[in-house]
Amino acid sequence: xxxxxxxxxxxxxxxxxxxxxxxxxxxxxxxxxxxxxxxxxxxxxxxxxxxxxxxxxxxxxxxxxxxxxxxxxxxxxxxxxxxxxxxxxxxxxxxxxxxxxxxxxxxxxxxxxxxxxxxxxxxxxxxxxxxxxxxxxxxxxxxxxxxxxxxxxxxxxxxxxxxxxxxxxxxxxxxxxxxxxxxxxxxxxxxxxxxxxxxxxxxxxxxxxxxxxxxxxxxxxxxxxxxxxxxxxxxxxxxxxxxxxxxxxxxxxxxxxxxxxxxxxxxxxxxxxxxxxxxxx
Amino acid sequence: xxxxxxxxxxxxxxxxxxxxxxxxxxxxxxxxxxxxxxxxxxxxxxxxxxxxxxxxxxxxxxxxxxxxxxxxxxxxxxxxxxxxxxxxxxxxxxxxxxxxxxxxxxxxxxxxxxxxxxxxxxxxxxxxxxxxxxxxxxxxxxxxxxxxxxxxxxxxxxxxxxxxxxxxxxxxxxxxxxxxxxxxxxxxxxxxxxxxxxxxxxxxxxxxxxxxxxxxxxxxxxxxxxxxxxxxxxxxxxxxxxxxxxxxxxxxxxxxxxxxxxxxxxxxxxxxxxxxxxxxx
Numbered sequence: 001x002x003x004x005x006x007x008x009x010x011x012x013x014x015x016x017x018x019x020x021x022x023x024x025x026x027x028x029x030x031x032x033x034x035x036x037x038x039x040x041x042x043x044x045x046x047x048x049x050x051x052x053x054x055x056x057x058x059x060x061x062x063x064x065x066x067x068x069x070x071x072x073x074x075x076x077x078x079x080x081x082x083x084x085x086x087x088x089x090x091x092x093x094x095x096x097x098x099x100x101x102x103x104x105x106x107x108x109x110x111x112x113x114x115x116x117x118x119x120x121x122x123x124x125x126x127x128x129x130x131x132x133x134x135x136x137x138x139x140x141x142x143x144x145x146x147x148x149x150x151x152x153x154x155x156x157x158x159x160x161x162x163x164x165x166x167x168x169x170x171x172x173x174x175x176x177x178x179x180x181x182x183x184x185x186x187x188x189x190x191x192x193x194x195x196x197x198x199x200x201x202x203x204x205x206x207x208x209x210x211x212x213x214x215x216x217x218x219x220x221x222x223x224x225x226x227x228x229x230x231x232x233x234x235x236x237x238x239x240x241x242x243x244x245x246x247x248x249x250x251x252x253x254x255x256x257x258x259x260x261x262x263x264x265x266x267x268x269x270x271x272x273x274x275x276x277x278x279x280x281x
Numbered sequence: 282x283x284x285x286x287x288x289x290x291x292x293x294x295x296x297x298x299x300x301x302x303x304x305x306x307x308x309x310x311x312x313x314x315x316x317x318x319x320x321x322x323x324x325x326x327x328x329x330x331x332x333x334x335x336x337x338x339x340x341x342x343x344x345x346x347x348x349x350x351x352x353x354x355x356x357x358x359x360x361x362x363x364x365x366x367x368x369x370x371x372x373x374x375x376x377x378x379x380x381x382x383x384x385x386x387x388x389x390x391x392x393x394x395x396x397x398x399x400x401x402x403x404x405x406x407x408x409x410x411x412x413x414x415x416x417x418x419x420x421x422x423x424x425x426x427x428x429x430x431x432x433x434x435x436x437x438x439x440x441x442x443x444x445x446x447x448x449x450x451x452x453x454x455x456x457x458x459x460x461x462x463x464x465x466x467x468x469x470x471x472x473x474x475x476x477x478x479x480x481x482x483x484x485x486x487x488x489x490x491x492x493x494x495x496x497x498x499x500x501x502x503x504x505x506x507x508x509x510x511x512x513x514x515x516x517x518x519x520x521x522x523x524x525x526x527x528x529x530x531x532x533x534x535x536x537x538x539x540x541x542x543x544x545x546x547x548x549x550x551x552x553x554x555x556x557x558x559x560x561x562x
Contacts, residue, residue, distance in 0.1 A: 099513075118481070120488055120503070133481040159481055168475040171517050171532075176468035176482045177489045178504030179535050180461045185498035185542055187457035194449040200399070200414040200440055201457050202494060207401055208458045209490040213483060217466035222401070223459030232380075236452050246541065250534055251452075254460050257531055261466055 006150070009033045009061045011083060012070035013041035013053075015121040016096050020070065023129050025049055027153035033061040057082045064088055066150075068115065069095040076100055084108040092143050099170050101163035102137050113138030115147055116166065117155075118173070129154040135161040135169065186247060193243070218265050225258035287431070290314045290342050292364060293351035294322035294334075296402040297377050301351065304410050306330055308434035314342040338363045345369055347431075349396065350376040357381055365389040373424050380451050382444035383418050394419030396428055397447065398436075399454070410435040416442040416450065467528060474524070499546050506539035 008029045010021045013036035025031050034053040036042035046053035071079050094115040105112030116135040134151035138144040151158040188198040211220045224232035240248035289310045291302045294317035306312050315334040317323035327334035352360050375396045386393030397416040415432035419425040432439040469479040492501045505513035514536055521529035
């Protein structure tokens with residue numbers, strides 16, 4: 001789709017807006033106004049973008065082509081209610097909240113959707129949008145294309161995802177990020193309890209993340225649970241039981257689940273030989 | 282400790298030896314012989330090092346200062362038995378097996394220890410030893426220093442670790458690497474089941490690994506379980522329950538354990554304010 005001049009009003013001046021607005025401005029987006037309830041935030045972002053700001057949602061610009069709403073999930077419905085009664089009725093309205101359905105817009109405006117950049121943002125840290133996946137959804141296909149073009153200015157990774165798919169995306173991210181981080185935390189706990197520094201684990205942590213760039217995680221799996229090495233598994237569970245029964249239970253359940261995945265893999269995948277990835281674990 | 286000229290015989294020509302021997306040769310180690318049961322492996326590595334090889338352990342060189350044994354765990358005791366009856370009785374003997382105790386040498390030779398490089402090795406893939414942590418142990422302090430100097434030629438990350446500590450190191454690696462990889466596998470499974478590509482998760486996976494380079498994992502934790510957000514947790518568990526009760530159980534147990542860690546953290550750490558890391562999750 002051809003790049004068109006788009007006038008954009010940002011509703012919100014938090015972490016997402018602080019990164020997204022300047023990035024879009026650099027790619028031909030004309031940011032014509034910032035709204036934030038918090039004057040200081042509104043002013044900071046507006047001055048970076050050299051555009052006006054308001055702290056009164058009833059005074060929002062009526063001239064935008066797109067309104068991008070990046071506010072807390074808990075504030076979203078109230079903001080939408082006021083915004084849609086004062087802004088351009090012909091514009092496209094999107095929010096950036098991964099866990100909120102598109103239908104929060106339904107009945108309020110004609111053209112609406114979601115523009116969700118899936119990444120951890122903090123105001124202090126630079127974001128390289130080129131590696132941020134965007135998930136988009138719109139009520140009509142013309143607007144889906146428009147969002148695809150807009151997100152495509154920032155990132156090569158733009159995916160269409162329904163509100164239903166985004167729910168599973170969130171659970172998948174809980175496993176791949178929140179739960180992964182907890183595995184790191186348990187590792188640190190065990191190392192520290194036995195006088196070893198967590199930093200010693202970082203090279204293996206990095207390599208584990210790097211490996212799944214080229215290999216499906218099910219193929220990349222190594223360790224006693226994949227090999228179903230009951231000697232090692234039982235020894236580890238006994239050691240954990242003594243210091244922390246909760247960890248022993250977790251070790252048992254994850255190991256069991258690895259074994260289930262491995263059984264499914266070898267069943268579905270009979271023609272491919274078992275490859276030893278040369279792990280030390 | 283000053284770098285001395287050391288003559289080294291490698292016992293084994295598998296993944297570890299294939300990387301370790303040339304790396305030590307580049308740092309002043311004189312590799313005088315390779316032993317492997319498999320002629321092809323012995324020949325390949327020996328020709329890369331321009332040194333002799335043997336496939337007969339009774340013909341091992343009697344002139345080495347150090348014998349480095351890198352064979353399969355299951356073969357280690359038998360190899361040690363034959364080796365120590367034919368090699369230099371005054372030399373230092375080490376194995377490179379993380380999960381084997383140092384005492385496998387006890388009663389066989391006077392000077393012995395462990396030189397364990399903790400990394401996933403495969404013959405095809407280059408290893409950057411500068412980022413590989415080495416864990417060393419020796420029966421006497423003079424040999425600990427010698428191993429410290431030797432490992433220090435390859436890596437700035439050399440740690441003394443007892444056989445007991447190495448056991449916990451292994452469990453810690455199972456959590457941080459094997460179990461982490463399984464969290465990736467579950468994430469892929471959920472994404473694929475709902476028509477989304479796993480590659481969309483890679484930027485968040487990378488960021489999750491990167492974060493713990495500068496922040497303790499317990500501090501870096503984000504997500505519904507850390508916030509104890511029962512609404513989200515219950516919704517996720519209901520969704521998982523329908524498609525896969527095993528995953529629901531796992532989700533519940535990991536969430537519960539994150540909550541336990543978070544409670545301990547805030548109790549032990551009362552003076553530090555709760556920092557919001559600005560996560561979208």
